[in-house]
Each structure stands twice: as C-alpha cells, then as structure tokens.
Amino acid sequence: MTTTDMPQATSDDAAGRAEPMIRLDKLTKRYRGQSRAAVDQVTMEMPRGEIVVLVGPSGCGKTTTMELINRLIEPTSGRIYLDGEDVTTSDPDALRRRIGYVIQQIGLFPHFTVAENIGVVPKLLGWTKQRIGNRVDELLDLVGLDPSDYRGRYPKELSGGQRQRIGVARALAADPPVMLMDEPFGAIDPITRERLQNEFLRLQQQVKKTIVFVTHDVDEAIKLGDRIAILSEQSHIAQYDTPENILSNPASAYVEDFIGSGASLKRLNLSRVRDIELATDCPTARLDDELPEVRRRLVESDWSALLLLDERGRPQRWVNARDLDRTSVDLRTAGLPAVATVEPHATLSDALNEMLTSSAGAAIVVDRSGSYQGLIDFDTVMVTAKSIKRDSTEYYRAAKLSGAETAG
Amino acid sequence: MKPMDFYEYLKYNAEPLFDEAVGHVRLVAISIGIALVVGCALGVLAHRSARTRPVILAVSSTLLTIPSLALFALAIPLLGLGTPPAVVALVLYALLPIVRNTVVGLASVDQNVLRAARGMGIGSWRRFARIELPLAWPVVLAGVRVSTQIVVGIAAIGALVNGPGLGNEIFRGLRSLGSPFALNFVLGGTLGIVVVALLFDAMFILLRRFTTARGIR
Known part of the structure; x- marks a missing residue:
C-alpha cells in the first residue's frame, strides 16, 4: 500500500484526509466450533469526520463487526487500520483508549461520580488532576449538563437521558478521533430518543469525530448517518452509500425490503427544518400588547390566527379573531396553547410528527433558547419531500451517465 | 443461686474475664482475617473458572x-495444643459464607459495566481492583459478617484444645458442675460471648458504611 511509504500524516494534512480514518481489510471472525464465519471478509472504509451507520437485522453481525474495530473481539483474519496505522496486533488497551465507546446500556460505573466516570480514560493516560477537572467541566457543558450541579452526582441520581449524555461525554473525554456507538439510544423512550438524536447531531457538528454507529432502526440510520452500510448475514455489505442514494436507488431487493415501505416518508428524515424557507409573515404579538393593537395586526394579515409570544419571544398561545372578540380577553389564557415547536436542526419528519400529534396545521420553529423564528407548514413539508426525491434521482441518473461515458 | 452471687462473681473476676x-x-x-484472604481468593477462582466452582463450593460446604468438637480434636495431632489448631478450625468454618458471597457478589456485577470498562481500555488487573471488587464488596462483607457470627460461637470450643477465649470460662464451669460457682462460670462465659458477638456486629455495620462506595450505598 502507498500509505506505508508516506510520512505519518497529521489529521489536517491533505494526505491525512485522503486516508480513511478506519479501514477494514477482509476482516473475518470465525468462532470455534462454528462452520460459518460470524463476520465474513468485511472490507470497508470509514471516512474521517463522518457518521457511518451499520444497520441490519439482528444476528447479522453488526455489533461483532463494530467490536472487531476496538478488538473487544479479536479477528480471526484480516487487518484493521486506524488512521493509516495497522492496529490488528497492537496493544488492545492502548488502542481502546484512542477509541471512544458507547453501548446501549451505557455501563456507567455506579460507584464513581459523574466526574470520575468521565475522567477514567484521561486518568489512564496520565493527565494531571487540573487538566482532567477542566476537561470534565468542558464536556458536561458540551452535553448540556451544568457542571456544578452534575459533577459530584452518582449515576443512580441521573435520569436515563442524562446517563446517556454522561456516557457520550465519557467516551469523548480523551478527545479520541474515533467513536464506536452500539445502539446508544436503543433503551430510551421515543421522545427523549428524538431529542438525544438531535443533540447528538448538533454535538457532532462541533466535534467532527469519525463515528461508527450500530442500530437496527432504519429510520435512525437515515436520520443520523452520513453513510449507511446495510448488512446482511455474516456482515456482508448489501449496500454502502449515502442515505439519499440508498433510499432512491436501493442496490438489491434485500435493501429495498430492509428499508421497507414508506421510503418517501423516510426521506423526510433527510432534510432539516433549517434547510427550508420558513414562513415568517404570520402575525405575532406580545402577551402584554394592547388588545386593539393585537386585533389590528390579525385583521391586517392574511392569516386566520395570531401567535402570542412572551417577553423573551417564546411562543405561548394561538388566538383567532373570535378569541379576541370577547368583551374581556386575557391574552394569557385566550385561544389555544402554542404547541408543536421544533428547533432548526430537527428533521422534516420531526416537524410533520409534531403537526400531526398537535393537530395544528403548522409547526413553530424556535431557536435553542426557545424564541420564535418562523413557521413551517404542511405543504412546505410535502413539496420538499417531492423535490428531494427528484434531486437524488436526477443525481443518480447523471452519475450513471457520466460513468457510462468514462467507461466508453 | 441468688442473683447477688453472679454480681459478686463478676466483681471479683472482672479482670480474668476481660482478658x-x-x-x-x-x-x-x-x-476471620485469614478466612477473608483465603475465601476471597477461592471465591474469585470459583467465579472465574466454571470448572473449579462446584468443587470449591462443595468442599467449603462440607467443612x-x-x-466442631471433632474438627478441633482432629487438629491436635497436626498442630498440637493452643492457638494454632483453634485458628485453623475456625478458618475452615468461616470459609463457606465468604467464598459463597464472593462468588455471588462478583456474579452480580453488571456485565455491561465490565464491557464498558474493557472497551475503554482499562486493563484486567485494574478492572478487578477498581471496578469488580468494589462493586461486589457489600455482598462479600455480608458473608464475612455471617462467618464472624458463626465463628464467635464456635470459638468457645477452642478452649478444648487449650485455645484462648471465653470458652475456658464455660469449661471451668462444666468441670466444676455441682459446685456453687459452676453456673456463674458458664453464665459469665456465655454472656461474654454474646457481648463479643454484638460488638463484632456493630463493627460490621460501621465497616459496611465506611467501606462501601457512596454511589452504591
């Protein structure tokens, strides 16, 4: 391989970027006494800074494949390259300290405080107390937990979602370039899971790790993955591509079957609220505005309802003309509560879900502090869904065409 | 016997009784100290190897x-009289609860915690000392407490092989059956053992508090 001749490239080098972060070469795991390999000659590359999702039915070997990377399971044959370096036979403990690891059950150490849990790997690496302490606080901030409140807590004093966040913080502690995540959101209730997924994506934008993510949930794969590897038995790769391409052009009947019906609906997981234009012409008023002024704004707009915001710009109530017509109106209780709010990084699927559950015709988009940004309505979602399909199909046709030309 | 007699007995025998x-x-x-080390080691071995587990558990329950009378007597030809045969016999009696609780305690450690520890690159020795043992410790300690309760009672028979302890007081009473002091001796020794047992138990309550990590208390 040419990479062995190259000087050890730093991660910002052009050469470094060309080399995938993780490369598996004919990686095989065969258990003693079993004729069939559990993982059979997997060859794949995981590019730097991307989330690669391994998805497949249970028993397909996706978790085994992941655990071959940090050698919790030792491969029978094949090679593992981390950042161009062959780590197939290096010291496994040293290797694992370079790879963040998050499992579904999280496995926080119950007798360690949150700070001690997060500090485990830095301590193994011989960091000073001061440095570990700073890093712990930094990570707690990053995962959205107040360090002064959470540093000294024990795992039993945390909720499921908080434990999950600490698990991620612990894996990030020594700033490893690679993270392995085995169904990290699998055991969490759907509402919290949705939120944690969104947080995870926001986090990844900041930390830009190379992440190998295992799940059996196609929707999760589509939502989180930069690339998805759909695996069949013995970890054979049925298709390895971007979610867009997998949805538009499934490589085989197996893939088509696996992504299942409702592929158009799944496409809504691919675009985010921030990517589309919000409706901002909806009339709004403050809760403490004078009633005649509120009425005037509603009448002067084309809208049938007006959104009331509190003093910090957070949506509170929807009111229509009839709500405002009464003789004494208390704006704090008039009309309907303003539910169905989404943040810009939510997917269109999330937005649609909010609309359907709240039976409002539109979802309210708010920023991270909860203040009003605009609206996203049903039609916008549908139009976007259609255009994604068209775009990606065209992209694929173009790719095939140019491929044919070079071949010819 | 008048109650006053026992009071008098205590008054004049306070020093030897205390000794x-x-x-x-x-x-x-x-x-118990020896049994803790040996029992933990056997417990860890039994936990780690499925093959030795039934053997270790069977032998320690047979012991x-x-x-007890027979065990003390059997120890004499090998170790003579005095403290050594008493200690050996007591260690053998103390083993089962400690071994069994060590096995149970280690088995009750959440496998996911250990998987996470391995995945983070914590080496096997450190994993045992920092994760497995502290998490199993409350259960191990409960075993040690049971062993202690058993052994405090059995230790009285140690007097039979010239061992130290309150058993001597009881045997003194048994030897002088019929004399006016016989009951006092037996009562003194027995109550003394009860007090010692209670003191040990109180100590274990404190020990449990101070040696159990806060997160699992």
Whole structure:
C-alpha cells in the first residue's frame, strides 16, 4: 500500500484526509466450533469526520463487526487500520483508549461520580488532576449538563437521558478521533430518543469525530448517518452509500425490503427544518400588547390566527379573531396553547410528527433558547419531500451517465 | 443461686474475664482475617473458572458440616495444643459464607459495566481492583459478617484444645458442675460471648458504611 511509504500524516494534512480514518481489510471472525464465519471478509472504509451507520437485522453481525474495530473481539483474519496505522496486533488497551465507546446500556460505573466516570480514560493516560477537572467541566457543558450541579452526582441520581449524555461525554473525554456507538439510544423512550438524536447531531457538528454507529432502526440510520452500510448475514455489505442514494436507488431487493415501505416518508428524515424557507409573515404579538393593537395586526394579515409570544419571544398561545372578540380577553389564557415547536436542526419528519400529534396545521420553529423564528407548514413539508426525491434521482441518473461515458 | 452471687462473681473476676474476652476477640479476628484472604481468593477462582466452582463450593460446604468438637480434636495431632489448631478450625468454618458471597457478589456485577470498562481500555488487573471488587464488596462483607457470627460461637470450643477465649470460662464451669460457682462460670462465659458477638456486629455495620462506595450505598 502507498500509505506505508508516506510520512505519518497529521489529521489536517491533505494526505491525512485522503486516508480513511478506519479501514477494514477482509476482516473475518470465525468462532470455534462454528462452520460459518460470524463476520465474513468485511472490507470497508470509514471516512474521517463522518457518521457511518451499520444497520441490519439482528444476528447479522453488526455489533461483532463494530467490536472487531476496538478488538473487544479479536479477528480471526484480516487487518484493521486506524488512521493509516495497522492496529490488528497492537496493544488492545492502548488502542481502546484512542477509541471512544458507547453501548446501549451505557455501563456507567455506579460507584464513581459523574466526574470520575468521565475522567477514567484521561486518568489512564496520565493527565494531571487540573487538566482532567477542566476537561470534565468542558464536556458536561458540551452535553448540556451544568457542571456544578452534575459533577459530584452518582449515576443512580441521573435520569436515563442524562446517563446517556454522561456516557457520550465519557467516551469523548480523551478527545479520541474515533467513536464506536452500539445502539446508544436503543433503551430510551421515543421522545427523549428524538431529542438525544438531535443533540447528538448538533454535538457532532462541533466535534467532527469519525463515528461508527450500530442500530437496527432504519429510520435512525437515515436520520443520523452520513453513510449507511446495510448488512446482511455474516456482515456482508448489501449496500454502502449515502442515505439519499440508498433510499432512491436501493442496490438489491434485500435493501429495498430492509428499508421497507414508506421510503418517501423516510426521506423526510433527510432534510432539516433549517434547510427550508420558513414562513415568517404570520402575525405575532406580545402577551402584554394592547388588545386593539393585537386585533389590528390579525385583521391586517392574511392569516386566520395570531401567535402570542412572551417577553423573551417564546411562543405561548394561538388566538383567532373570535378569541379576541370577547368583551374581556386575557391574552394569557385566550385561544389555544402554542404547541408543536421544533428547533432548526430537527428533521422534516420531526416537524410533520409534531403537526400531526398537535393537530395544528403548522409547526413553530424556535431557536435553542426557545424564541420564535418562523413557521413551517404542511405543504412546505410535502413539496420538499417531492423535490428531494427528484434531486437524488436526477443525481443518480447523471452519475450513471457520466460513468457510462468514462467507461466508453 | 441468688442473683447477688453472679454480681459478686463478676466483681471479683472482672479482670480474668476481660482478658479471656480479649483473647476471644483476637482469636476470632485472626481467623476471620485469614478466612477473608483465603475465601476471597477461592471465591474469585470459583467465579472465574466454571470448572473449579462446584468443587470449591462443595468442599467449603462440607467443612461446615464437620462437628466442631471433632474438627478441633482432629487438629491436635497436626498442630498440637493452643492457638494454632483453634485458628485453623475456625478458618475452615468461616470459609463457606465468604467464598459463597464472593462468588455471588462478583456474579452480580453488571456485565455491561465490565464491557464498558474493557472497551475503554482499562486493563484486567485494574478492572478487578477498581471496578469488580468494589462493586461486589457489600455482598462479600455480608458473608464475612455471617462467618464472624458463626465463628464467635464456635470459638468457645477452642478452649478444648487449650485455645484462648471465653470458652475456658464455660469449661471451668462444666468441670466444676455441682459446685456453687459452676453456673456463674458458664453464665459469665456465655454472656461474654454474646457481648463479643454484638460488638463484632456493630463493627460490621460501621465497616459496611465506611467501606462501601457512596454511589452504591
């Protein structure tokens, strides 16, 4: 391989970027006494800074494949390259300290405080107390937990979602370039899971790790993955591509079957609220505005309802003309509560879900502090869904065409 | 016997009784200390290897079924008289609860915690000392407490092989049956053992508090 001749490239080098972060070469795991390999000659590359999702039915070997990377399971044959370096036979403990690891059950150490849990790997690496302490606080901030409140807590004093966040913080502690995540959101209730997924994506934008993510949930794969590897038995790769391409052009009947019906609906997981234009012409008023002024704004707009915001710009109530017509109106209780709010990084699927559950015709988009940004309505979602399909199909046709030309 | 007699007995025998109680405590403490080390080691071995587990558990439970009188007597030809045969016999009796609780305690450690620890690159020795043992410790300690309760009582028979302890007081009473002091001796020794047992138990409550990590208390 040419990479062995190259000087050890730093991660910002052009050469470094060309080399995938993780490369598996004919990686095989065969258990003693079993004729069939559990993982059979997997060859794949995981590019730097991307989330690669391994998805497949249970028993397909996706978790085994992941655990071959940090050698919790030792491969029978094949090679593992981390950042161009062959780590197939290096010291496994040293290797694992370079790879963040998050499992579904999280496995926080119950007798360690949150700070001690997060500090485990830095301590193994011989960091000073001061440095570990700073890093712990930094990570707690990053995962959205107040360090002064959470540093000294024990795992039993945390909720499921908080434990999950600490698990991620612990894996990030020594700033490893690679993270392995085995169904990290699998055991969490759907509402919290949705939120944690969104947080995870926001986090990844900041930390830009190379992440190998295992799940059996196609929707999760589509939502989180930069690339998805759909695996069949013995970890054979049925298709390895971007979610867009997998949805538009499934490589085989197996893939088509696996992504299942409702592929158009799944496409809504691919675009985010921030990517589309919000409706901002909806009339709004403050809760403490004078009633005649509120009425005037509603009448002067084309809208049938007006959104009331509190003093910090957070949506509170929807009111229509009839709500405002009464003789004494208390704006704090008039009309309907303003539910169905989404943040810009939510997917269109999330937005649609909010609309359907709240039976409002539109979802309210708010920023991270909860203040009003605009609206996203049903039609916008549908139009976007259609255009994604068209775009990606065209992209694929173009790719095939140019491929044919070079071949010819 | 008038109650006054027992009070008088205590008054005039306070010093020898106290010395015997100290001897009793020391005998139990030494035996439990040895049993803790040996029992933990056997427990870890039984936990790690499925093949040795039934053997270790069977042997340690059989030991507990040997009549104590016989075990003490059997130790004499090998170790002579005095403290050594008493300690050996008591260690053998103390083993089962410690071994069994060590096995149970280690088995109750959440496998996911250990998987996470391995995945983070914590080496096997450190994993045992920092994760497995501290998490199994409350269960191990409960075993040690049961062993201690058993051994405090059995230690009385140690007097039979010239061992130290409050058993001597009881045997003095048995030897002088019929004399006016016989009951006092037996009562003194027995109550002394009860007090020693209660003191040990109180100590274990404190020990449990101070040696159990806060997150799992």
